[in-house]
Amino acid sequence: MFSVHLSEIPRTISFRTALMFLALFGCSFLGLFGYIYWQTAGYLKSEVDTALYRQIDTRSRQAPVLRQQEIRQHAEQDIEGHAPHALFDANDQPLAGAIQTLPAFKKYDKPYEFDWRAPHDRNRPVRFMVHRLENGQTLLVAQDIHDIREFDELLVQALISGGALLLVVGLLGAIALGYSARRRLEALGRSIERIIEGDLSGRLPTRGNRDDIDRIASVVNGMLDELERLMSEVKGVCDDIAHDLRTPLTRLIAGLERAQRRNLSKEEYAAAIDAAIEEAMGLLQTFRALLRISEIEVSARRSNFAQVDLNQIAADATELFEPLAEERGMTLELVPSAKPANLSGDPQLLFDAACNLLDNAIKFSPDDSHIQVTVIADATHSGIRVKDQGPGIPEAEREAVFRRLYRSESSRHTAGNGLGLSMVSAVARLHDMTLQVQDAQPGCQIDLMGKSGNRWEGRDPAVEAELGIR
Template sequence: MFSAHLREIPRTISFRTALMFLALFGCSFLALFGYIYWQTTGYLKSEVDASLYHQIDIRSRQAPALRQQEIRQHTEQDTESRTPHALFSADDQLIAGAIQTLPDFKRYDRPYQVVWHKQNEHSRPIRFMVHQLENGQKLLVAQDIYDIHEFDELLINALISGGALLVVVGLLGAITLGYSARRRLDALSRSIERIIEGDLSKRLPTRGNRDDIDRTASVVNGMLDELERLMSEVKGVCDDIAHDLRTPLTRLIAGLERAQRRSLSKDEYATAIDSAIEEAMGLLQTFRALLRISEIESSARRSNFAMVDLNRIAADATELFEPLAEERGMTLELVPSKKPANLSGDPQLLFDAACNLLDNAIKFSPDGGRVQVIVVADATHSGIRVKDNGPGIPQAEREAVFRRLYRSESSRHMAGNGLGLSMVSAVARLHDMTLQVQDAQPGCQIDLVGKALSV
């Protein structure tokens, strides 16, 4: 199992990225080291060449007899032949000096490098220069560069050992990163497999360090939250359809069966047909509302977004429901905002949402009650608040009331299909608004609030 994981490490992005950076760092290391090597060796050789030029200048100024004497003395004193000098005749015969044979060279007064095979001693590399004197003799000055060669080898060995260490450490780091990434991806894969098997409550693990994988996992977890909500809502809708639509369908079928079995007069048949049409229209209205919510949730209406004045929306909705409130002896009060209450949205959908909130508030408030429509606005948020003095919504049902076709047992005797607040919730999600239910003591308070749009 462990070996299988090791074989999969080279396939991980972390391992390949680490290798890429290792290659880039290795090239930078070689370039930097090569530059240092070139500059250092060049500097040392230039120092040797400057010394050779200086020695030639001194020797060339001396008289011939003094020059020969100085070269012989220098040879005797330079027992290690660190800076050997030699004087040759015009036909390359040795006159004085430590170097017995004139090395090959192409031009005078130019530095060259050769291996000097000193008699009865090890060969040593030297850097030399030949100068032709006025009398035709050839002056050779040289300097042992064995130390420079040793330094070159030291630099090259350091380059090789440092490069090898860099490769080893880089590969170990790449393997460690790849293995860590593989373990993390395995954890993500196991969570995804659990989700595929049907456990929608499972979420991708995160570390909280906000790296790339964490951000991706957070986005996926948000998608799973929404998917779980939708699946739960679909299940709830199916249950509610089976529960709530069974009664009108049963009444519709029962009425048609009675009309079929009995001998009814023409008027009775017309009444039965009217009753069946009324039941069918109610069912059709329910399905239209469901389709309307689906259309809103599909975000197909975002193309109609514009700047919306919530004061105007609240005023229009209040004006529309004033006759119904007066009919029941209720007080319908509009409290506009003194500050601009603008946001980006679909005016018609926001108007429909406000109307649904008002319809619910009036429907569940007692005759002679009071309903308030308050427009709230500050520097960052704008919204509509609807308050009533009805029975309110219990704490346990404040999330469920936004499900499609959900109706509490206390409200099943009232007209409606349980889709009003579901439509408001869909509009809120489309506009990135928050929808909250609170206790108005007594009654219910529902806030529909979104991000304000500055003018």
């Protein structure tokens, strides 16, 4: 019994894929948030710098006495020190303004920052700019950027908290995906173990959403269907061989034993040997038919596929069996299709399949009866229909008759080996055709139908490649 452990989750492809996308999304998130932070902070500082340049330009245009007087008035009005101005003499001694000490700077008319102890003993970050006046005095204008610093801190905190939330949610999602994938793989593993233990009727579970695992499971289920069918046929063949070949082998052995025990004349020995050869040839023919069916089922003949006209196939098969039908007084009618009945396939195999259908129809139909061969063709399907006036096939046996060596009780005394319809069924599977048995009232109707034109219309090429079908 399988169980999902936390240590197994990181090894799943879903978990690793989720981590990869989490990393990609995290990098995208950091890049986007960093760009927004950089643009916002740069915009706010550029606005402050623009205001500082404008104030320097205004102060520079004033007369020295008026400038000094207005800076003193500005200091009295700006109690909080949000936009302090200051004026220094040529020796950097304060003349007017809230700032009494000239802060360190490198160049005139360039923005710098420093922490200023404003009135009421509060340290406030300010952005300032220093300008040398024409009379040798130094003008300093500044702007409190405490709000901008707080906004920067809020952005950084949002970045950190958002990144942490993204990481937690992403990890939880990756674990959930990994756990779900692991559970699904465990279910597949349990199904495979049951199949390995001998339950060939078991199938891999699917969800019906056609994702990657569903497609693989569908391909494997198709393979298991084929394996189950082949195993069932092998078992049926073994049972039928033990049942049906026992009689000819018994006759062969009994004839040879009689010839060995008795004093037979030369003619009687020759007759016994002829009878033995006939029985052996019948057995050899049966095994040859079995080998040919196996060859067809492993797709060994697909290299000979070409465009085939079923009208021609049906005409050739009908012409071949006309003498046999005439011997028994039967009427063999061919009804060709008015439209081209083309499909891709092996012409020899399709001809053999049509001949087997006709052979069965003639074999099991009474003398002086009517057999009709019809070629069907429409926009999507092409096929051959053989209708006779024989005893028909009971509905309960319409699937069994396609098994190798299967013969119903009513046909056991009829010549044959029970492989004709098995060969037709193998040809139908090779050509992706359907084989249906229906009641003709009276008689039997067998339809061999396939899709017109493209041989691969009924299958997904990707699935065929995964199944290894040539």
